Amino acid sequence: MKKTVFFLVFCAIVCIGGLSAEMSVSLTSDSLEVEVGGNLEISCRVSEGTKGFPSFQWNSTSGEIIGTDVAGEVDFRAPTISGNVEIEVHVTIDGKSESETLDITVLPEGALKKTADVLITVDTNTLQNIWINHSHPAESFKPPLYIKGTFRYDPDSGSAFAGGSWPTYAMYDDGTHGDIEPGDGIWSILMKFEKTDSKVYFALDDANEYRVEYESGLAWIVKMAWIELDDFPDDHSNPAFIPDRDKTVSWSEEKAEAEEGRIYHER
Numbered sequence: 001m002k003k004t005v006f007f008l009v010f011c012a013i014v015c016i017g018g019l020s021a022e023m024s025v026s027l028t029s030d031s032l033e034v035e036v037g038g039n040l041e042i043s044c045r046v047s048e049g050t051k052g053f054p055s056f057q058w059n060s061t062s063g064e065i066i067g068t069d070v071a072g073e074v075d076f077r078a079p080t081i082s083g084n085v086e087i088e089v090h091v092t093i094d095g096k097s098e099s100e101t102l103d104i105t106v107l108p109e110g111a112l113k114k115t116a117d118v119l120i121t122v123d124t125n126t127l128q129n130i131w132i133n134h135s136h137p138a139e140s141f142k143p144p145l146y147i148k149g150t151f152r153y154d155p156d157s158g159s160a161f162a163g164g165s166w167p168t169y170a171m172y173d174d175g176t177h178g179d180i181e182p183g184d185g186i187w188s189i190l191m192k193f194e195k196t197d198s199k200v201y202f203a204l205d206d207a208n209e210y211r212v213e214y215e216s217g218l219a220w221i222v223k224m225a226w227i228e229l230d231d232f233p234d235d236h237s238n239p240a241f242i243p244d245r246d247k248t249v250s251w252s253e254e255k256a257e258a259e260e261g262r263i264y265h266e267r
């Protein structure tokens, strides 16, 4: 008796399912996220009981739908402003219609990039006559410039990773490795980080013989000033940055002159 009931219920489900599934429309995309101005390929699949030829009508709440040579496939060009976009397709076969929508998130430029280009520049023209202490009241930058910190860096590829126990790397004033103008006294290093929210600490060094703690006295003074002038003034360990997006981290004239040029005066 029970078996018969189950069989009847099973038949009913199959029959109802069969009737209601005459035509089904599905929308797919290679991703549900795209950067502003980017492109996505959108496909519409139609499975139907009848043998008609489907026609497609596309709409999007913003951005642009661009037709292709393939029926049921379009390109979506994202708008220039981030936000949510709904793409809708309206399929008609033999007088029957079905609609389907797809929600796409449009993200700011660079949001989907896996790496963050961090350019560090140091204007060594500002590093003249630095007051370190009474025995060294007028130290000036002596090339070359080095950078060290909690990161690893490959000078050949430029790729960098957060973490590491303070290895030392050369910076450049020869128009390479992100340096814009050779010989202008602005030393640079361009590091392509794998994006992370971790803090990367760093410090500098140069060829001056007078040392304080772990670097030249001049680099030590710059470090002590930069600690207060970076994005984390409450963190007094070392200057730091977070490689979560493309950015430039600079020691500039503006920093050298901060607090009335304290790096030049007796403190």
Ligand SMILES: [Ca+2]
Pocket: 172, 173, 174, 175, 179, 180, 181, 182, 183, 184, 185, 186, 187, 188
């Ligand atoms: Ca330069």
